[in-house]
Amino acid sequence: MLLRPLLQALACTAVAAAGLPFMATPLRAAPSLQALQDALNSTAPDALNAVLEPGEGLDPQQVERQRQLLRQQFPDATWTVKAGAPLRDGRATTDLTVTGSRQQGPFAFRFVAQQQLVLGAAGNRFNRQEVIRESSLLRTGDDDLKVTLQIPDAVLTGQRYDLDVVFDDPLEGAVVAGSIRPVTAGEQLRLLTPDLPLEALGGGGLFKSVQAPYQPGTQTWAVLLVHPKGIVAGSKQVRVVADKAGLNL
Numbered sequence: 001m002l003l004r005p006l007l008q009a010l011a012c013t014a015v016a017a018a019g020l021p022f023m024a025t026p027l028r029a030a031p032s033l034q035a036l037q038d039a040l041n042s043t044a045p046d047a048l049n050a051v052l053e054p055g056e057g058l059d060p061q062q063v064e065r066q067r068q069l070l071r072q073q074f075p076d077a078t079w080t081v082k083a084g085a086p087l088r089d090g091r092a093t094t095d096l097t098v099t100g101s102r103q104q105g106p107f108a109f110r111f112v113a114q115q116q117l118v119l120g121a122a123g124n125r126f127n128r129q130e131v132i133r134e135s136s137l138l139r140t141g142d143d144d145l146k147v148t149l150q151i152p153d154a155v156l157t158g159q160r161y162d163l164d165v166v167f168d169d170p171l172e173g174a175v176v177a178g179s180i181r182p183v184t185a186g187e188q189l190r191l192l193t194p195d196l197p198l199e200a201l202g203g204g205g206l207f208k209s210v211q212a213p214y215q216p217g218t219q220t221w222a223v224l225l226v227h228p229k230g231i232v233a234g235s236k237q238v239r240v241v242a243d244k245a246g247l248n249l
Helices: 010-015 033-041 060-073 185-189
Strands: 078-083 094-104 107-122 125-140 147-150 154-156 160-167 177-183 205-211 217-227 230-241
Touching: 033 078, 060 094, 147 230, 160 177, 160 217, 177 205, 205 217
Parallel strands: 154 230
Antiparallel strands: 078 094, 094 107, 107 125, 125 230, 147 160, 160 205, 177 217, 217 230
C-alpha cells in the first residue's frame, strides 16, 4: 500500500552520480477509508495498528517500515485514500495516491505514486489487499517533462509485450538518455532499485520488447530518463495472468 513506492530515491541517486471485502461482524464497525487515510498521514508510530492487521498480501509492520522510509525521503509525504471504480466482477476498489517533494542542493524532487487496490476487512481493520494497478513517477527540473509509460497493466503468461516510455513533446535536438530494468522481489521488499545504466536514446523514448514469466504473478519495471530539462524516474507493475479473463478486471 504505497506502501512500497519503489523509486522514491532513484532520481536523488542519479543526480548525485490492499479480494472481495469480507462482511463486517455485527459487533464491530466496518473499517473506514478516511480512518486509513488519517492513519497513513499520522506521525504516531502505532497509528496503523488501529486500521490494519496481518492477512493475505498485507503485512502491517512492513507497511509501517516503508511509510517511515518514505517520510525520511519526503518529509511532506501526503496520502490520499478514496473509493475507486468497481471492477467488472463487481468488487469494490480503493485508490491510493501519495505525493511528496524534497530539495537536495539545487535539485527539487517531486514524487507521485498511485495504486488501485482491492481491500478485504474483518471487523474494523483491513486485513487483505490485492494490487490491481501500481505506478510511480519522480521528477526533477523546473518543468514537468511530459512522459507517457506505455506499459500494460496485465499480460498473459509467456506473452511477449512492449515496454514503451515516450517523451510526449518533440525533443528539438535535445540529447537524452535512459534505461529500463525489471525490479526483483528482493529489491521491492527492501525498497531498492536495480542498476540502471544509461544509454543514449533515439526516436523520442525507450522501446523494449520482453517476455512475461510462464507462472502467474507480477513484474515491476523501473525506468530512468535523463533530459537537459530534468530527470524522470518511474515504476510500473504488470500483472501476469494465466487466462484472458484476468487481463481486463
